[in-house]
Each structure stands twice: as C-alpha cells, then as structure tokens.
Amino acid sequence: MPHAIFVETGLDDGAAAAAYAAELPGCAVFATDPDTAAAGMPRRVAEFSDWLRGRREEAPQFVGDNWYEVERAAAQPSARATFSLDELPPSGEEFARYLRWLELAREELADAADAVADAGAGMAAIELQDRAFAAELGQELQPPESEPIDGFYQARDALTAAIEKAGPGAEGVRRILRVAIADDLRLADRLRRGLP
Numbered sequence: 762m763p764h765a766i767f768v769e770t771g772l773d774d775g776a777a778a779a780a781y782a783a784e785l786p787g788c789a790v791f792a793t794d795p796d797t798a799a800a801g802m803p804r805r806v807a808e809f810s811d812w813l814r815g816r817r818e819e820a821p822q823f824v825g826d827n828w829y830e831v832e833r834a835a836a837q838p839s840a841r842a843t844f845s846l847d848e849l850p851p852s853g854e855e856f857a858r859y860l861r862w863l864e865l866a867r868e869e870l871a872d873a874a875d876a877v878a879d880a881g882a883g884m885a886a887i888e889l890q891d892r893a894f895a896a897e898l899g900q901e902l903q904p905p906e907s908e909p910i911d912g913f914y915q916a917r918d919a920l921t922a923a924i925e926k927a928g929p930g931a932e933g934v935r936r937i938l939r940v941a942i943a944d945d946l947r948l949a950d951r952l953r954r955g956l957p
Contacts, residue, residue: 765828766802768795769842771835779943782828783846784821786935787866787942793898794835801951802828816865818858835836839893847936856929859938860921866945867917873949874910881955883948884913891916894937898923 765783770789772779781839788803788809803826811821834842839926851859870887874880888909892902895916900923906912920941927934951957 763829764823764825765831765846766799766828766884767842767844767846768799768830768833769836769839770833771842779845780830780937781829781943782809783844784823785809786939787862787946789947790941791947793883795830799830801826813862815867818861818865827857841936841940843929843933843936847933847939849935851935851938852932853929856934858933859942860924862925863921863938863942863945866942866949870949870952872946873952877952877955880948880952881909883951884909887911887948888916890939891920895919896942897933898927898931898937900926926953 767781767783769779769781777791777793778795779800780790780792780795780802782802782805785806788806790798790805792798792801804822806826806828810823813820832844834844837844874884890906892905896902900919902919903915906915920937924931924934924937
C-alpha cells in the first residue's frame with residue numbers, strides 16, 4: 762500500500778529539508794536535501810513505531826514500504842510549512858494521542874539535554890518556537906524566564922496549555938503538533954550524537 766510523505770524545504774536557513782509521514786505526526790526525516798529525507802522514511806517509520814511501542818503507545822502497522830511524496834512546501838522565515846493534511850482537524854482520539862506523543866517527545870528531549878554539558882542553542886530555538894506556537898493559538902505569554910532551562914520549561918507549559926485550550930478544531934493545531942514532536946525528537950537525537 763502507498764503511504765504519503767510531505768516534504769518541507771528551506772529549513773536551517775536553506776541547509777536542510779524534512780520529510781514527514783502523513784500517518785504519524787511527528788515522524789520525520791531531516792536531511793540536506795528533499796530526496797534524501799524522503800528516501801529515509803521507511804527506516805524512520807520503523808524506528809518511530811518502535812519508539813512508540815516502547816512507551817506503550819499504539820503504532821499503526823504499515824503494509825509495505827512504498828512511501829511517496831504527495832506535497833512539497835517551503836518553510837518561511839517566520840513559520841514552518843503547512844500542508845493540506847494540516848488543515849484537517851484531528852479527531853478527539855487522535856488529538857489525545859498526539860498530545861501524549863508530544864509529552865513523550867518532550868521527555869526524550871529533556872533526558873538528552875540532561876546528559877550533555879551544553880544544550881543551550883538548540884533548547885533556545887525550541888523555546889522560541891514553542892512560544893510562537895502558543896501565541897499563534899492565542900495563549901497569553903509570560904515574559905521569558907532569565908534562566909535558559911526555566912525558559913524552556915515555561916514555553917513547554919505554555920504550548921501545552923495553548924493546545925489543550927484550543928482543542929482539536931483549532932486552526933493549525935495538527936501542524937503545530939507535527940512540528941513540535943518532530944523537532945523535539947530531532948534535537949534529542951542531535952544532542953545524543955554530540956551535534957549542536
């Protein structure tokens with residue numbers, strides 16, 4: 762069976778691209794070019810599914826590894842790409858599941874950050890993104906904390922509150938969940954590999 766991939770170009774100031782599995786929000790491959798990102802999807806889906814199962818979450822069973830690109834969009838300087846699927850609100854069950862996946866991704870990132878001496882730049886980027894997403898969903902934000910790790914957790918809490926308050930029908934909520942999960946897992950992996 763064919764499975765859809767959405768490709769985002771122009772990440773990291775044009776130095777990277779991402780491929781997202783449409784059926785697994787947050788499951789992404791980041792690479793230097795779109796074709797390499799898309800080609801890595803079968804392996805990433807298997808890894809992501811194992812990661813979910815290891816945390817007692819259900820993961821869909823995929824028949825075959827026929828992943829193909831159905832849509833491509835460029836990230837903008839102030840916003841990540843939006844795909845057609847992002848415009849569909851998740852069901853209540855999907856929404857609850859994706860919120861759990863976001864929390865699992867956050868735990869993964871926190872564990873990786875705790876294991877390194879300096880996770881500053883990456884954590885600061887996630888904090889800024891979380892604050893922007895929370896504001897996009899209408900959350901009133903507190904001034905950022907002066908300590909970087911405190912600011913990171915403050916932004917995490919603000920984003921969670923914004924998503925929960927907005928609910929599954931809010932415009933952009935599927936995109937926000939997809940990107941937040943993917944970026945948390947990406948940074949956790951980079952930190953574990955000793956990359957900035």
